[in-house]
Amino acid sequence: MKFLGNKYLISNDAGFEIYKTIKDLPIIDPHSHIDVQEIVENKNYPDIWQLFAATDHYVWEVLRKCGIPEEFITGKHSHEEKWLKLASIFNQLAGNPVYEWMHLDLRRYLGIDTLINSETGAEIWRRANEILAQKDKRPQQLLKQIGIETICSTDDPIDLLEEHAAVNSAFGRRIIRPAWRPDRAIKIGNPGWRNYMDSVARRFNFKLGSIHDLTAALKYSHDHFAKHGCVVSDNGVETPFSGVEDPDDADVIFKKAMQCKELTAEEKNVFMSYLFGQTAEMNAEKDWVFQIHMGPVRDVRDYLFHKLGTDAGGDVCNYYQDHLTPLKKFLNHFDSRLKIVLYNLDPGHQAMLASLARTFGSRVRLGAAWWFLDNPTGLRRQLELVGSVDVFACFAGMVSDSRKLLSFGSRFEMYRRVLSDVLGNMAERGQAPLELLIELAETMSYSGPKNFFSL
Amino acid sequence: MKFLGNKYLISNDAGFEIYKTIKDLPIIDPHSHIDVQEIVENKNYPDIWQLFAATDHYVWEVLRKCGIPEEFITGKHSHEEKWLKLASIFNQLAGNPVYEWMHLDLRRYLGIDTLINSETGAEIWRRANEILAQKDKRPQQLLKQIGIETICSTDDPIDLLEEHAAVNSAFGRRIIRPAWRPDRAIKIGNPGWRNYMDSVARRFNFKLGSIHDLTAALKYSHDHFAKHGCVVSDNGVETPFSGVEDPDDADVIFKKAMQCKELTAEEKNVFMSYLFGQTAEMNAEKDWVFQIHMGPVRDVRDYLFHKLGTDAGGDVCNYYQDHLTPLKKFLNHFDSRLKIVLYNLDPGHQAMLASLARTFGSRVRLGAAWWFLDNPTGLRRQLELVGSVDVFACFAGMVSDSRKLLSFGSRFEMYRRVLSDVLGNMAERGQAPLELLIELAETMSYSGPKNFFSL
């Protein structure tokens, strides 16, 4: 019953046995938003706000929800003022995973056991900043302490990936790999798309006269990523695409868009679907994993979008989305020749996706409970369902979706503890022998993803 | 393991600690269907059927489900015959919350511990009726015993609200406030709409020549309600409206309807959406809370509708409803200037709504699990999800949706016990310190709603 104690999130003895065997396994994280430049530079963090909150929209959102004005979140106030404001309402976050993650980070990596609240905010600010000034609290040192084996960042096809090489050279091994995320090329309806095409043209010294030029440029990028150790791509979509379209149709639409002509919703869909399919084709050729992050309805709150632009936390999940129609086509088109991970956002979609993943064999896998689902309730409910409908041993494993360096530790700890609790419960109920569930926990925490992602 | 014992619904020690601190807090209920006239008159209830079942479609439905003929529910038989019929099948209701609520009411307010069944029905009828004849079992006395601080009734804009003043004067304090529910004005497709317009015209001595006259009349009503202490409105909708429409379009439709011309589905929607928006605007001006009760598909069973009319229990929930599209527009239109509570009926909608409430800041809140969700399973599942995605401290709190006077007690007891169990579980799992969860329970049971609703 101790806050974040040994048995944190684990309610049964078998679960505790299981957790002991997996808690120190190295971390493999095939999807994060780590800032690679930050790791290359390896400078000490100036303060706890920078490390704990400045870059993390998971934190921003709950602060806003508690009525903190934007100036104290992404705005003009000093980091100290922001931290103290956060501390002043932190008690209100009890029950939300941010409350647990922040305290975990504070304990596990800064050695501070104090509860964050209005009375302790100033003291934690002082002590944490002192500790963060130590040599062993720099990014590279922290990654070692967290026990990272391999993480994938999220990268645009035009990235040069020079920082990745620098990090790996500093570590003397491949600790970080890029992930190829062609969203900006695909999302033809986005305001920045046309300019992005110019950037693509410049980056690869290509003239983009047709859709074939664009796919050729992307193919060049794909090869470049492969040379830098990439083994996965990411696609973020509200609803997946079938990926099966006529290239001539796509070409006509592409040329229209290049001339800045207005496209219909249907045209945008055809183009996006075509390119989605083409990037999947590239993955199939190299046996990369194609990660589909589906569901988020983006930038729902105008106020945030106008003030901060995209990816500021104004996103929601939605049960009312038809994922099956396009996925059915897509999965059949790439049946057995493409490794796919399906990440979904609304819990209502999980049963369908579990039954679909089960049907399409071992190369199609369910991904971790993510974002609004990445909390003890969401993780537990998903795992109970995955095990029942699909096969636990084929689960794609945890990803951090990390927006800051420490998240790798706290997210994976939470996942491993919930997993231990769920499997432990099964042991206690006589659903499988404990020894087998210990093996399974290891597979689901480490060797399973390591093998599937070829990491 | 005692039926309705001390630890009823509470499975862990921390939960029991929490419950002890909140069980006697006063009740604040911003949404009920209390019969105000009944409280003014303050007459003894003639019998237990009248108090326990005669006005409560939650009870009617489960009796029908068990095969009781309608004559023994809403029909011609005597109250005694009805009660005995109910008792004869009451064992079959075990597992449904009606079984628990009825027994709670019997124990807590009539002091009768007997189980309701075919053998005890006659005895309970006799004893309960004797007790109900006592002076301290009249409505006003019961409300005091239940520990009511403030309740909101549900009232039509044309109501004079004279009874509210009478009740408050009898109590010497404002125990009951009206809630403004303009559904009958908004639902232009309902058969009674045209006649209702005449009632509105008469009530306010307005000629309703245009939509502006109608909104002016409603504004007059809104002001009248404010003078009588109203701080909330209610809107019951199958699917919410955006509230953003052209007033000229609405005016044309209004005039057509006033001439009893047929409207298209699209026209009805535009009109309803417009007036929905206008009433929200009135709330925004007065800083009232705008309560949206969304989801019920009404009068699904023709047999009941033809026999008993609307609101007879023939209603269902439905997962297949697009709430996000209109809500997105509505919430952006009123962003930060309107206090909103979102009540939903289908559990499949909760994750979307939690992510939406989280995104739109502290003035948009999730409301209590309601109707088909108002039971230990529904309450627990919703609370686990709210805490994980949204922020517990910003939960709008419990409402009884009460159809009879005793419901205030049993509904709030059930909620507080489940809440204690959920938070206690978090304490036991080390997710937050117990002291903090005790504070949170208090906020979620009393001070949170009190502040948010300005009650």
Add this chain to the structure above:
Amino acid sequence: MKFLGNKYLISNDAGFEIYKTIKDLPIIDPHSHIDVQEIVENKNYPDIWQLFAATDHYVWEVLRKCGIPEEFITGKHSHEEKWLKLASIFNQLAGNPVYEWMHLDLRRYLGIDTLINSETGAEIWRRANEILAQKDKRPQQLLKQIGIETICSTDDPIDLLEEHAAVNSAFGRRIIRPAWRPDRAIKIGNPGWRNYMDSVARRFNFKLGSIHDLTAALKYSHDHFAKHGCVVSDNGVETPFSGVEDPDDADVIFKKAMQCKELTAEEKNVFMSYLFGQTAEMNAEKDWVFQIHMGPVRDVRDYLFHKLGTDAGGDVCNYYQDHLTPLKKFLNHFDSRLKIVLYNLDPGHQAMLASLARTFGSRVRLGAAWWFLDNPTGLRRQLELVGSVDVFACFAGMVSDSRKLLSFGSRFEMYRRVLSDVLGNMAERGQAPLELLIELAETMSYSGPKNFFSL
């Protein structure tokens, strides 16, 4: 904590008390896919693969998921090779109900307690086959050991049902009844429909000149089934039909289809809906139960469909389906004059269906969690919800959907244990007296379905 021990799936003392009173009740199963011919012949099973896996797509799917090639599942390899392959990956299935069912079958009916895995596969093959060669391990003997009182098979309207009579005569009592499943007549879009019409014509010596001839032929079949003890029909649909259509429209469409002319999607729907309604009408006349199995999206994986045809395991559930619109019409049309069981596949539909079943009285009932829901998690979640929204006492009870003889035992054991656990939990939480929950468990395991289905 013993694998499949006494307390398997039961986590509380009250649950164990409950289970003791229901575990040996006879089995009544109104929906299975039992092979009646196999029971008539009553030959020993040649080997464990034949009895445990050869006919069961629940097993096939998880083997495929674990990467077993099709040749080792439905393909050309020997039963021994298939069994050894299954054993080699069986550890990976821990957590999936197949892992539990197979071990239950092995223990309860073959007396083998060994865990199935790569090391024990050969030994189990040898021992199991020896045991299966014993006289008391033939189909009829096994059915007695399992404790079957009555099971319904699934039969096509053109079946002669001679085997049913043979089985019942062998048992000296009616242990097996047919169930009338007119899917092949209804599904006018299926490739085999036109040929099937010829089979219908031949079977009943009818000329099918109009839709009236077809319904007359089906009526003849319905009567024939009744003579053989049938009391239920089955309809498998992706989405239900209203059943209310103009017979003249249906007739035009029928004649078009008989001439092998292409039909529009709308025409197919009208025809299917009409015949769905007509078959329901036949059931209403005879007071049979109309079982609707709704939700499966069939043959989603092209590879399996092309290789193995339909019903090979390439099916999924889907939340994105509008069941309410047609069901509302259907249930009103047959209100109070037809017994209906609603089986659904996606867990997201359960709350709507529970509220609908509650509304339409005691003749409309929710059916068991089925297929992707038939596992401890799916069963538990459904039962918690059914009890809360609908009435436990009116639950339609368990069905095995059995694809092999032993499934009757393991499926019903799992259901009864989960039911005991859920009800036991309610007792422990003081939600109802234990004695009453024991009665309820009996109703939900035996007498409830026995009465409702008239079995």
